[in-house]
Each structure stands twice: as C-alpha cells, then as structure tokens.
Amino acid sequence: MNADWVKNTLRTVQRVYKPILDVTSTNVIDQAIGQLEESHESFIAEKSASWGYMIFHDFPLRFKPSPETGYEPVVDIYCDIQWTERQGIPAKQDIKVRAWCTPDKLGYREDFDSLEICDKLTSSHSHPGRVISRFHFDRVNNEQGRSNQYHPRYHIQVGGNAPEYELSWFPKGFDLPRISYHPMELFLTCQFVAANFFTEEYASIREKGEWKTYLWQVQKTMLAGYYEKCLSIINSKDVSLLDGLEESLFDEP
Numbered sequence: 001m002n003a004d005w006v007k008n009t010l011r012t013v014q015r016v017y018k019p020i021l022d023v024t025s026t027n028v029i030d031q032a033i034g035q036l037e038e039s040h041e042s043f044i045a046e047k048s049a050s051w052g053y054m055i056f057h058d059f060p061l062r063f064k065p066s067p068e069t070g071y072e073p074v075v076d077i078y079c080d081i082q083w084t085e086r087q088g089i090p091a092k093q094d095i096k097v098r099a100w101c102t103p104d105k106l107g108y109r110e111d112f113d114s115l116e117i118c119d120k121l122t123s124s125h126s127h128p129g130r131v132i133s134r135f136h137f138d139r140v141n142n143e144q145g146r147s148n149q150y151h152p153r154y155h156i157q158v159g160g161n162a163p164e165y166e167l168s169w170f171p172k173g174f175d176l177p178r179i180s181y182h183p184m185e186l187f188l189t190c191q192f193v194a195a196n197f198f199t200e201e202y203a204s205i206r207e208k209g210e211w212k213t214y215l216w217q218v219q220k221t222m223l224a225g226y227y228e229k230c231l232s233i234i235n236s237k238d239v240s241l242l243d244g245l246e247e248s249l250f251d252e253p
Contacts, residue, residue: 003036003037003040003051005217006036006052006053006083007033007036007037008214009185009186009187009214009217009218010029010032010033010036010053010186011029011033012187012210012211012214013029013186013187013190014026014029015210016205016208016210016211016214017190017194017205019201019204019205020063020064020194020198020201020205021061021062021063021064022062022063022064022074024059024062025061025062027059028055028059028060028061028062029061031055031059032053032054032055032186033053035052035053035054036051036052036053039051039052039053039082049084050082050083050084050091050092051082051083051084052080052081052082052083052090052092053081054078054079054080054081055077055078055079055186056078057078057096060076060077060078060098061076061077061078061186061190062074062075062076063075063076063193063197063198066099066197066198067198067200068197068198068199071101072101073099073100073101073132073133073197074099074100074101074129075097075098075099075100075193075197076097076098076100077095077096077097077098077186077189077190077193078095078096078098079094079095079096079186079189080092080094081093081094081095081185081186088221088222088225089183089221089222089225089226090139090183090185092139092141093137093138093139093154093183093184093185094136094137094138094139095136095137095138095184095185095186095189096134096135096136096137096160097134097135097136097137097189097192097193098131098133098134099131099132099133099134099197100129100130100131100132101129101130101132131162133158134158134159134160134162135156135157135158136156136157136158136159136160137154137155137156137181137184137189138154138155138156138157138178139153139154139183140152140153140154140155150177150178150242150246151178151246152178152179152180152181152245152246153245153246154180154181154182154183154184154226154245155178155179155180155181156178156179156181157176157177157178157179158176158179159176160176180242180245182222182223182226182227183222183223183226184222185218185222187214187215187218188218188222191215230244230245233245
C-alpha cells in the first residue's frame with residue numbers, strides 16, 4: 001500500500017461515483033487528498049507514526065437524495081483512515097455512514113417525538129433534517145477500552161455515538177452489538193452506499209472499466225488476506241470463527 005495508490009483510489013471515487021454524489025464532493029475529495037499528501041510527507045520524515053486522510057463530520061462526502069423510496073434520504077460519509085508501511089489494510093479504520101431525512105418525510109414523527117425535536121428541526125436546527133439510520137465500520141485497537149460485549153476486530157455497528165445535532169433516533173447508552181465485517185475504506189464504502197441507495201445507477205457504475213480495475217485492486221489488497229485468515233480459523237480445531245475474529249491473532253490478516 002502506498003500514498004499514490006490511495007490518492008488514485010480517491011480520484012476514482014470522485015469520477016465513477018460522480019452521477020450520485022453531491023456537488024460538494026469535489027471539494028471534500030480534494031481536501032482529503034491534501035491531507036493524504038501532507039501526512040505522508042510527515043510520515044516519511046518520521047514526524048508521524050502513520051499516514052492517511054480524514055473526512056470531517058461537518059463537511060462530509062454527501063450523496064444526492066436517494067430515489068429508492070418516497071422518503072428521499074440523503075446519505076453522507078465521514079471517516080478517519082490511516083496506514084503504516086507494513087500494512088496493506090488500514091491501521092486505523094473509523095467510517096460513519098449516515099442517512100438523513102427531511103422533517104416533512106421521516107424527520108419528525110408526531111406520534112413519537114417531542115415538541116422540542118419539532119422546534120429544532122424547523123427553526124434553530126442548521127442541518128438538513130435528522131439522521132434516521134447510521135452505520136459505523138470500525139477496527140478495534142488493543143488500546144481502546146471495551147465493554148463486555150463481543151468485539152470482532154473488524155465490524156459494523158448500527159447506531160453508535162451520534163453527535164447531538166443529528167437528532168438521532170437511537171437511544172444513548174445502549175451498547176448495540178458489533179457485527180463482524182471485512183476491512184473497509186472509502187471506495188468500498190461508496191460501493192455499499194451505491195448498491196443500497198442507488199440500485200439503478202449502481203448497475204451502470206459497476207460496468208465501468210475503471211471501476212472494475214480499482215475494485216479488483218481494493219479487494220485484493222483489503223479483503224484477500226482477511227478471508228484467508230477466516231479460512232485458516234475455520235480449518236483450525238482449536239478456535240471458533242466467532243472467537244477468532246475477536247482475538248489479537250487477527251490483527252494482521
């Protein structure tokens with residue numbers, strides 16, 4: 001894995017997913033590439049332990065309204081993805097996917113929500129509605145504190161810790177289960193969004209030669225080692241896959 005390859009992947013996201021991305025996406029990707037270049041220079045100069053990019057929650061990679069239902073949710077992504085030279089997959093993977101809905105769709109539920117929610121959505125609230133669904137693609141580090149729940153090394157969690165402004169439907173303090181999932185980065189996350197929220201456009205995107213080329217490269221780099229490790233655990237007589245996905249032996253697929 002090298003910085004030029006990651007930069008090309010970001011540019012490919014910018015091009016092939018353009019039909020379903022919001023007009024702000026160009027600036028978001030440009031900003032991520034700038035961070036990538038700066039952080040890699042710092043890494044080469046041994047001033048930092050890793051290199052990568054962030055997309056911030058207040059300036060996310062935003063998609064156009066989804067045409068899949070009458071609710072027209074707007075999906076966005078923010079993330080923090082970092083690499084080290086010895087790893088093909090990210091050393092840090094923190095990716096959030098949010099689905100927003102406007103107040104006149106699912107943003108405000110008169111039978112369930114308080115008047116305070118209504119006031120925030122219609123007056124002082126500066127965001128485009130309310131988050132009705134969010135997904136967190138994560139990689140657990142040994143230094144992170146854990147609850148008593150099962151934590152596979154790579155996982156997806158529905159909900160997570162939502163900022164106040166999202167007015168999220170999910171209750172606070174409820175530790176939702178982590179569901180085992182393969183390593184992710186931005187290209188694969190955009191595929192996840194496209195396949196689920198833009199089925200017609202996705203059918204066209206996946207026929208593009210450039211998309212197929214980078215999909216093959218990303219899957220080989222990110223997923224091949226992961227699933228080889230899964231298979232080795234399955235073939236072991238000593239460790240179950242459920243337990244093996246959580247153990248430290250799974251740090252480096």
